[in-house]
Amino acid sequence: MVKENIAKLVEKAIKTLQKEKVFPEFVIPEVLVEHPDKQNNGDYSVNIALKLAKTVKKNPQEIAEAICAKIKPSKAVEKIEAVSGFINFYLSMEFFQQEISVILRQKDKYGSQQSKKTVVIDYSAPNIAKPFGIGHLRSTIIGQALYNIYQFLGWKCIGDNHLGDWGTQFGKLIYQIKKKIKPKDWKKLSINELEKLYVEFHKEAETYPEMEEEARSYFKKLEKGDKEAKTIWQACVDTSLKEFDRIYKMLGIKIDYALGESFYGGEPMQKIVAELAKKKISAKSQGAIVIKYANDELPPAMILKSDKATTYFLRDLATIKYRLKTWRPDIFVYEIGADQYLHLKQLFSAVKSLGWVKKQKLVHVAHGMIRWEHGKFSTRKGQTIHLEEVLQEAISRAMKIIESAKANIVLSEKEKKEISEIVGIGAIKYNDLSQHHSRDIIFSWEKILSMDGNSGPYLQYTVVRCQSVAKKAKAKKLEVNLTGLNEAEKNILKTIYKFPEIIQLAADNFSPNLICNFAHDLAQKYNLFYNQCPILSSENKETRLALNAAVGQVLKSCLKLLGISIPKKM
Numbered sequence: 001m002v003k004e005n006i007a008k009l010v011e012k013a014i015k016t017l018q019k020e021k022v023f024p025e026f027v028i029p030e031v032l033v034e035h036p037d038k039q040n041n042g043d044y045s046v047n048i049a050l051k052l053a054k055t056v057k058k059n060p061q062e063i064a065e066a067i068c069a070k071i072k073p074s075k076a077v078e079k080i081e082a083v084s085g086f087i088n089f090y091l092s093m094e095f096f097q098q099e100i101s102v103i104l105r106q107k108d109k110y111g112s113q114q115s116k117k118t119v120v121i122d123y124s125a126p127n128i129a130k131p132f133g134i135g136h137l138r139s140t141i142i143g144q145a146l147y148n149i150y151q152f153l154g155w156k157c158i159g160d161n162h163l164g165d166w167g168t169q170f171g172k173l174i175y176q177i178k179k180k181i182k183p184k185d186w187k188k189l190s191i192n193e194l195e196k197l198y199v200e201f202h203k204e205a206e207t208y209p210e211m212e213e214e215a216r217s218y219f220k221k222l223e224k225g226d227k228e229a230k231t232i233w234q235a236c237v238d239t240s241l242k243e244f245d246r247i248y249k250m251l252g253i254k255i256d257y258a259l260g261e262s263f264y265g266g267e268p269m270q271k272i273v274a275e276l277a278k279k280k281i282s283a284k285s286q287g288a289i290v291i292k293y294a295n296d297e298l299p300p301a302m303i304l305k306s307d308k309a310t311t312y313f314l315r316d317l318a319t320i321k322y323r324l325k326t327w328r329p330d331i332f333v334y335e336i337g338a339d340q341y342l343h344l345k346q347l348f349s350a351v352k353s354l355g356w357v358k359k360q361k362l363v364h365v366a367h368g369m370i371r372w373e374h375g376k377f378s379t380r381k382g383q384t385i386h387l388e389e390v391l392q393e394a395i396s397r398a399m400k401i402i403e404s405a406k407a408n409i410v411l412s413e414k415e416k417k418e419i420s421e422i423v424g425i426g427a428i429k430y431n432d433l434s435q436h437h438s439r440d441i442i443f444s445w446e447k448i449l450s451m452d453g454n455s456g457p458y459l460q461y462t463v464v465r466c467q468s469v470a471k472k473a474k475a476k477k478l479e480v481n482l483t484g485l486n487e488a489e490k491n492i493l494k495t496i497y498k499f500p501e502i503i504q505l506a507a508d509n510f511s512p513n514l515i516c517n518f519a520h521d522l523a524q525k526y527n528l529f530y531n532q533c534p535i536l537s538s539e540n541k542e543t544r545l546a547l548n549a550a551v552g553q554v555l556k557s558c559l560k561l562l563g564i565s566i567p568k569k570m
């Protein structure tokens, strides 16, 4: 990547200056290569001279000039300039030309890499016996995008759906089902009925608090392997999984494993309890066992309740142990809501005290909430909104747009249905991915489905446009001709080559939104070009078709990484 080469050139120049005793000996700090804000400051800029000013005891401009003087222009970098302490690099037109050939040759491999590393991504993780809520949508979509991005960079990726299928809430559910439902109907309970039973339990328990105790004993029975408790639990799991599968199918999501919390029961967990006690990380507290943190840096985390029931926390510890042993990942990614910030902080800290991880990174990719402009994302009556309804609504709104559009193309009913699904679902996904994961999303149908804003449909439309131009032209070998390039064409050249570095940046920062920003920028530049420059009738036809094909390819790769499909027509 040209960006990495520039960093190396700068480092080498500094080393030379050290050898020549122009600079004293010091460890060279990381050379950051960035795109300057203003276009007339080159394509890349390095601020190392400003950073070195104190160490070298010269003014930054002098340092920048000294470094500049040691770097020779190359085929890719045609000009290097020191300006107010910055070192600016100008890429050559030959470089841009070359990059288009690389894109057209490598196609969907362009920007991909090889790696020997492994990442485990914990995402989606809905809870059994509750409808798939909007709350798990972000985790599912962002988690899947991260999976795709790392895979593209050559990592071995393990996706694990840590289903919420264990815990004291199942004691409550089992109690309530046993009380209210005949055994022959257990399997017939729908997910909405299961949710209702759970809500009812809480209402009734306000009047009869002894129910709580009963529920606890049912969860204990479940943990001990009681047959009846297990049968009811299994019925809840089966119904829920069927439901979730439908949602995953709509979203086009497939997760490698769905081990779930229940997978970690029994002996492995007891071993961890013993290890924690032996290493003096845990202590008894009012009958329960908790992890105490040094200097009370974090509040204690409960691992066993006073009745010895296991906790979410302990199951997460067991999960890490299993993942370490099974996959030896370099990074553990948890795509979970920001509301579990403390839980993960406690968890990561405990894992470090246990000495389980050394070089491995544990990362919480915390997402914000989705809400309406005026408040919580719920129905007018205050009930939570089920994801399936939102997806259906997106599809039917996309259908309306398709039907009302001034049609240049004739679509059959079947095509309309297919397109509306791809556009509706794509719009929901893009809306989620295009904002930084940590921020809350303000949900607005207008923005999500806008055909000319920063939206999924806009990008899908642009790719389809590129493809239809290419189809009409039927050209074979394409190349960019450097003579007579206009501004619109140059703008595409000066944007598209950033794709590989953006993917790397998105992976390093766990931020798929960087890919969205890039794709949107590129699409805008393409559409400007498309509106200003005739393609097929032009003298520069070959160049323009090459740009058209390269943009189509790169945007397609962006959408693929984001998990967004592209309709055949639009």
Ligand code: ARG
Pocket: 122, 125, 126, 127, 162, 163, 164, 316, 319, 334, 336
């Ligand atoms: N099921 C949990 C919830 O809905 C999310 C689980 C996330 N993963 C984890 N390893 N804790 O809150």
